[in-house]
Amino acid sequence: MKIVNIVPGFGGTFYCGNCLRDSGFVNALRKAGHDAMTLPVYLPLTINGDTQDATVFYGAVNIYLKQIFPLLRHMPAWMEHLLNSAPVLKLAAGKAGSTRAHGLEELTESMLMGKHGHQVKELEQLIHFLKHHEKPDVVHFSNALLLGMALQIKEEVGVPIVCSLQDEDVWVDAMNEPHREKIWALLAEKAVDVNAFIAVSRYFAGVMKSKMHLPDDKVNVVHIGINPALYEFHTEPPEPLAIGYLSRIYEENGFGILVDAFVLLKSEPGFESIRLHVTGGMTGDDKPFFNRQMKKLQKAGLGKDILVFEDFRPENLGNFFKSVSVLSVPVLKGEAFGMYQLEALASGVPLVQPALGAFPEIIEETGGGLLYHPNTPETLASGLASLLHDRERLMQLSARGRKAVEEKFDCVSLTAKILDVYKKIC
Numbered sequence: 001m002k003i004v005n006i007v008p009g010f011g012g013t014f015y016c017g018n019c020l021r022d023s024g025f026v027n028a029l030r031k032a033g034h035d036a037m038t039l040p041v042y043l044p045l046t047i048n049g050d051t052q053d054a055t056v057f058y059g060a061v062n063i064y065l066k067q068i069f070p071l072l073r074h075m076p077a078w079m080e081h082l083l084n085s086a087p088v089l090k091l092a093a094g095k096a097g098s099t100r101a102h103g104l105e106e107l108t109e110s111m112l113m114g115k116h117g118h119q120v121k122e123l124e125q126l127i128h129f130l131k132h133h134e135k136p137d138v139v140h141f142s143n144a145l146l147l148g149m150a151l152q153i154k155e156e157v158g159v160p161i162v163c164s165l166q167d168e169d170v171w172v173d174a175m176n177e178p179h180r181e182k183i184w185a186l187l188a189e190k191a192v193d194v195n196a197f198i199a200v201s202r203y204f205a206g207v208m209k210s211k212m213h214l215p216d217d218k219v220n221v222v223h224i225g226i227n228p229a230l231y232e233f234h235t236e237p238p239e240p241l242a243i244g245y246l247s248r249i250y251e252e253n254g255f256g257i258l259v260d261a262f263v264l265l266k267s268e269p270g271f272e273s274i275r276l277h278v279t280g281g282m283t284g285d286d287k288p289f290f291n292r293q294m295k296k297l298q299k300a301g302l303g304k305d306i307l308v309f310e311d312f313r314p315e316n317l318g319n320f321f322k323s324v325s326v327l328s329v330p331v332l333k334g335e336a337f338g339m340y341q342l343e344a345l346a347s348g349v350p351l352v353q354p355a356l357g358a359f360p361e362i363i364e365e366t367g368g369g370l371l372y373h374p375n376t377p378e379t380l381a382s383g384l385a386s387l388l389h390d391r392e393r394l395m396q397l398s399a400r401g402r403k404a405v406e407e408k409f410d411c412v413s414l415t416a417k418i419l420d421v422y423k424k425i426c
Contacts, residue, residue, distance in 0.1 A: 001422060002035040004134055006149070007142035009043035009056060014248040014281035015312045017339035018166050019045060021200075021224050022142050028225070028415040037134065041146070057129070058111075058122045059084035067107045067118055105179035108171075112186040114148040123152060130157045138422050144168050144197075144212065147190035160195040160425040162418075165208045165219075167336045170252070188212045195425040198222050198418060201358035204336035220421050223365075224337050225411035231346035232318055233402050235395065237325040240273040241388055244324030244349060246312070246340040247331075249278065250286040254330030254354075259293045260377035261330075263300050265384055274388070277324050279309035279317070321347035325394065326387060328352040330375055334359055342409050345369075345401030350394060352383045365408060368401020 007022040022038065023045065029036035038045060041058040062083040066073045110117035130136060130153060139153050141163040150161045172183050191197075191212050197219045199205035205221050208214060243262060247253045255278075262276045276297075282290055297303050309320045327344040334357020341351055341362050351369025353359040363369050372383035387394055 001138065001419075001426070002134070002136045003029055003138045003140055003422070004037055004039050004130060004136040005140045005142065006039045006041060006146055007045060008146070009040035009045040013283055014286075015246060015279070015340070016248070017224075017337070018142065020314065021166075021339050024226060024411055025415065025418070028227075028411045029419075032412070032415060032419070034419075056084060057126045058119060063111075063119050063122060064104075064107060067110060073118060073121075105175045105183070108145065108175070108183055109179065109186065112145070112148040112183065112190060114150075114190075115152055117148060119148075123149060127152055127156050137426055138162060140164070142166075144187050144191070144208070145171060147187065147193065150190060150193040154193055160422075161193060162196050162198060162421065162425070163194045165197055165199040165204055165336070167204075169207060169211065170333075170335070184211055191218075194218070196220060196421050198421060200224050200337040201361050203334075203358040203361050207336075220417075222414055222417045222421075223409060224339050224342065225409050225414035226339070226342045226346060226405065227411050228346045228402070228405045228409075230314070231321070231343065233346070234322055234348040235398065237391065237394055237398075238323055240275060241271075241325045242275040242277045242307075242323055243384060244320065244327040244344070245276070245278045245280070245329060246317070246320065246327060246344065247280045247329045247338075248286070249280050249282045249290050251289050252332055254332050254375065256289070256293055257330045257332075257375065257377050257380060258328055259296060261328075261380040261384065262305075263297070263302065264377055264381040266300075266302060266305070268381075268385060270389065271385070274305075276306045277309065277320065278306060279312045279320050281310075281312055317343065318347070321349055324349055326350050326352055326384065328380065328384065330354050330380055331357065331359075332375065333357065338362065341366075341369075342405055346405045348398040348402055350387065350397035350401060352380065352387060354380075366401050366404035368397050368404060370397075 005022060005026050026036045026038045040056050042060040044056055062080055111119060115123060126149065136159055139159050139161055141147060143166055144163055145168055147163060154161050172180055191214055197214060199208060199219055199221050200223060202221050205219050209219060245255060245258055249255050265271050265274060297306055327349050329340060337358050344351060345366055345368040353363060353369060353371060354375035355371040355373040356375060360371055363371055370383055370387060372379045
């Protein structure tokens, strides 16, 4: 079977679990004997600067300028080629606002309008590529915000459409009204062009069924999977103890809550030597927030107790996981899944997560961590303390989490479930 997976690139400036999931999924399809490719849109699909696929459709700089300046919708071909070049897109990826929903409301609406939006030329180029070069059996969209392309691909290329559901609400709900309501309405309208949806968790399936008015029989739940063999299992917690954070370092992911909890924990007896280890990168928008958190630690006399791992490429995360005793990413509103949880568990690192979003579902399925509520520094500090004080329990959760990843979240078995969805609709 030939599958084209259309995904939004992110430029590689921060840890993107959804992007890693998409890349790993295509690799698993190939290992299963299928002809699968990743087709990035907007920005290159990169992991900390290492480009995965060269061809980028709907170049971010190009479509943004066309949206803002109508005269540029008729720019010459040489100018489009320049704006879509790798150096220009790489530069754009590192700029503040490159992954910010606020300010991109009209562009998001235009993209969802498909051939009736301002990106009709880009849509025609994509369809020509699929029709005459790739000729896929299935086109799989990474998320629903790409569904403006679905109808024309379905009709002109003549293939069924599958769409993953993962964290679209984070983007749309960050937008201003009346755009937010209009975009949700457009997503519900475009859902009829999709043959099957695949939600990454039961929690998020419920969220999107409600927001996009999706029928039950059209939504499948398939958890994210990883290859556990790529992660070294550490049976013993490191000395000194360290709390780990792996995600984009910004406010919405709860990094500020974790810093405050760390300050509280350091004042408790027995935790004088504990450290905070952080990785995941950031955008230009995130740097002022990160700097404020660093100043907070310095003011508390803890500036030397935080270690930032600059390299968050998958092949180099082993050193990070080896150095931490527990992982916590206290996302303010929870999220659809959180791939970093599986990576931590596969490495023998238990979780301490807020009882929000899909976190309770993942903790229940793996048995590799504990939940706390509400999502405040005080309750997080208490949860961390209760686990770090109990070495035996820490090791039990470590072993249980690794076993669950091997048995329930192996990418091979989960990819097979997605292939079953393909077979039903082809």
